[in-house]
Amino acid sequence: MLSNEDWVVDSNLSIDVSFVKNILNCFDESALEMTLKLSDYVKGLNIPINLTALTIGDKKLDTYLKTLYALRFDKALRINNNEDIRFLPQIVAHVISQYVKEINKQDVIILGRQSGEGDNGKTPLLVAEILKWPCITQVINIEADKEDTLKVTNMVDGGILTQIIRTPCVLSVGNAPNSYMRVPTLRDKMKYGKREIDVLEIDEFNIKALLDTCRNECELKSLEKISHERQGVIIEGKTPAEKARILYDSYLKERLEKL
Numbered sequence: 680m681l682s683n684e685d686w687v688v689d690s691n692l693s694i695d696v697s698f699v700k701n702i703l704n705c706f707d708e709s710a711l712e713m714t715l716k717l718s719d720y721v722k723g724l725n726i727p728i729n730l731t732a733l734t735i736g737d738k739k740l741d742t743y744l745k746t747l748y749a750l751r752f753d754k755a756l757r758i759n760n761n762e763d764i765r766f767l768p769q770i771v772a773h774v775i776s777q778y779v780k781e782i783n784k785q786d787v788i789i790l791g792r793q794s795g796e797g798d799n800g801k802t803p804l805l806v807a808e809i810l811k812w813p814c815i816t817q818v819i820n821i822e823a824d825k826e827d828t829l830k831v832t833n834m835v836d837g838g839i840l841t842q843i844i845r846t847p848c849v850l851s852v853g854n855a856p857n858s859y860m861r862v863p864t865l866r867d868k869m870k871y872g873k874r875e876i877d878v879l880e881i882d883e884f885n886i887k888a889l890l891d892t893c894r895n896e897c898e899l900k901s902l903e904k905i906s907h908e909r910q911g912v913i914i915e916g917k918t919p920a921e922k923a924r925i926l927y928d929s930y931l932k933e934r935l936e937k938l
Contacts, residue, residue, distance in 0.1 A: 705791075762886075804816075
């Protein structure tokens, strides 16, 4: 969402994106919508469910947490952080795991498979390893089975697998179809969206030693913008009809015949 002129890397290897509108990345959005669908599903089964949303970052993320309150999440929590952990999934996994073990126990952790910045795809796997829970990756659907089991569908090599999983477990959501997050009504925004966001400080999670270790193992050297420009071909012709004929004969005819 940045123009080439605005894509400037500062001395701290960061880019000023404060003026750019933030959006949920597609994997997190799918994970949140699956969580809401699971909550809707269990209402008729008399299975108790309590939804907690957690994010790590600064105050600008509160907007998304308030939206989740309006969508009937029971608890929304932000862990305030000023450290650069974009490329340190070990830190993110450590914080999530410690929160679940020591502060707010969970039966199921549902995560998007990767962030839009770090893009490493490791966090769900590391959380599962630390907690010693099973991890199902590339999840595309979640349904309730019994109080302590879930019916989970995920993509595997060569097809799609549906299995019954006993909790606790970590679910990593991948390219799930038709999983855009719903929009809360204005009434729910007014009624539920004004609740206060719970805030903890990342220093409470004893990350300093781990942060030093991770930085010694992996050092960020530079950031470069990836070009997404496509090569084009100019079709020469005297009239639009002639250009359309060249386009069809040279580029479209063979593809259409294969269809």
